[in-house]
Amino acid sequence: MVSFRFDPVTLPASTLALRDEVRAFLAEELAAGRFTPHRNSWGTFDAEFSRRCGERGFIGMRWPQRYGGREASALDRHVVIEEMLAAGAPVGAHWIADRQSGNNILANGSEAARASILPRIAAGECYFAIGMSEPDSGSDLASVGMRATRTDGGWRLNGTKIWTSVAHRAHYLIALARTAPPGDDRRAGLTQFIVAIDAANGVTTRPIHNLYGAHEFNEVLFEDTFVPDDMIVGEIGAGWQMVTGELAFERSGPDRILSTFQLLRQLVARLAETADARSNVAVGRLVAHLVTLRQMSWSVAGMLERGASPELEASVVKDVGTAFEQEIPEIARLLVPEQASLTRGDLYGEALAQSVLSAPCFTIRGGTREILRGIIARGLGLR
Numbered sequence: 016m017v018s019f020r021f022d023p024v025t026l027p028a029s030t031l032a033l034r035d036e037v038r039a040f041l042a043e044e045l046a047a048g049r050f051t052p053h054r055n056s057w058g059t060f061d062a063e064f065s066r067r068c069g070e071r072g073f074i075g076m077r078w079p080q081r082y083g084g085r086e087a088s089a090l091d092r093h094v095v096i097e098e099m100l101a102a103g104a105p106v107g108a109h110w111i112a113d114r115q116s117g118n119n120i121l122a123n124g125s126e127a128a129r130a131s132i133l134p135r136i137a138a139g140e141c142y143f144a145i146g147m148s149e150p151d152s153g154s155d156l157a158s159v160g161m162r163a164t165r166t167d168g169g170w171r172l173n174g175t176k177i178w179t180s181v182a183h184r185a186h187y188l189i190a191l192a193r194t195a196p197p198g199d200d201r202r203a204g205l206t207q208f209i210v211a212i213d214a215a216n217g218v219t220t221r222p223i224h225n226l227y228g229a230h231e232f233n234e235v236l237f238e239d240t241f242v243p244d245d246m247i248v249g250e251i252g253a254g255w256q257m258v259t260g261e262l263a264f265e266r267s268g269p270d271r272i273l274s275t276f277q278l279l280r281q282l283v284a285r286l287a288e289t290a291d292a293r294s295n296v297a298v299g300r301l302v303a304h305l306v307t308l309r310q311m312s313w314s315v316a317g318m319l320e321r322g323a324s325p326e327l328e329a330s331v332v333k334d335v336g337t338a339f340e341q342e343i344p345e346i347a348r349l350l351v352p353e354q355a356s357l358t359r360g361d362l363y364g365e366a367l368a369q370s371v372l373s374a375p376c377f378t379i380r381g382g383t384r385e386i387l388r389g390i391i392a393r394g395l396g397l398r
């Protein structure tokens with residue numbers, strides 16, 4: 016039977032020094048009033064903040080210097096994103112490009128795509144969206160209906176993507192489309208394309224508002240959208256392997272643990288004077304879970320650093336991590352007898368309201384709980 020393990024990671028002195036550097040940057044930003052801690056850190060879009068992160072070398076950190084990176088380790092990158100999320104920094108503009116699209120282009124894109132796009136991502140000036148889900152295709156991604164047909168010098172895309180986060184603000188998305196009809200293996204015949212989000216090229220974004228009324232994701236329509244050959248990611252027909260590789264980056268990070276961390280901070284502050292044995296136990300339990308999850312997430316970063324493919328471990332972190340994120344508002348509601356409110360103006364009430372309203376999506380975005388558990392079961396040889 017296959018098993019998984021989460022070996023502890025020892026951080027080198029250079030990574031600890033980098034943590035101090037990020038903390039100093041964030042303290043400077045806060046002191047200058049350039050951001051206020053956001054409840055929804057990686058859902059908060061702030062182009063200027065991303066540009067300043069780019070200037071400091073905090074985006075595309077692992078990439079070669081010729082593409083704007085600093086050839087840093089996976090542990091270095093992990094410490095930077097962990098600090099950003101813990102501080103509630105508005106990292107949403109560059110988040111997807113830094114976390115997965117840029118890595119995908121570096122590993123599988125053409126030289127033209129790497130040279131023209133990666134330096135702009137690293138500068139915090141180029142944003143990406145993920146074009147996987149469709150109205151009739153989410154968990155079962157092999158069923159995508161978007162068609163790509165050959166034309167002179169490239170491909171024409173037709174179809175619809177849905178739930179596409181930040182597409183209304185991104186410069187590009189990476190779309191998964193069918194370049195050959197499904198045969199016996201439905202996972203064959205799929206290809207990924209880098210598509211400029213440009214109305215003049217047949218791409219239309221339509222807003223979808225979420226439970227707390229924010230416009231964070233979209234429906235995106237493609238009508239004869241032209242994609243040149245050098246914007247294909249990987250081999251024609253190899254899109255499935257690309258997508259699954261990309262999802263390992265999407266699932267393992269501290270963004271799957273810290274979505275409601277700002278509420279936990281507010282809860283601890285709120286209980287400072289009224290804490291009793293019951294609340295101490297409840298908060299202590301949450302903090303103990305956080306510490307354990309954090310070590311698991313660090314362990315996955317260590318595996319990425321060693322060049323391993325920790326899809327199984329990443330799925331475990333996302334499954335347990337998102338359950339933890341959902342638990343924080345539930346515990347908070349039991350401990351503090353206060354109404355949640357997005358508009359009352361107090362930090363605790365707002366953090367609670369947004370956490371309650373966004374919590375259902377934690378176990379859907381990036382792969383649902385049921386799908387992750389299927390991956391884990393298969394990885395352990397259980398089915």
Ligand SMILES: Cc1cc2nc3c(=O)[nH]c(=O)nc-3n(C[C@H](O)[C@H](O)[C@H](O)COP(=O)(O)OP(=O)(O)OC[C@H]3O[C@@H](n4cnc5c(N)ncnc54)[C@H](O)[C@@H]3O)c2cc1C
Pocket residue numbers: 144145146147148149151152153154155177178179180181232376379380381382383384385386389
């Ligand atoms: C906040 C948010 C942001 C998102 N951002 C993006 C984005 O930027 N880009 C993008 O492409 N997508 C995005 N998504 C879409 C997300 O990836 C899909 O919603 C998700 O993959 C589920 O697909 P679905 O909605 O079609 O549900 P379905 O696949 O229809 O699933 C419905 C239910 O059936 C269950 N189910 C399905 N198949 C199985 C099975 N084989 N075994 C057991 N249970 C099963 C699921 O677990 C789920 O509970 C986002 C979603 C959310 C909530």
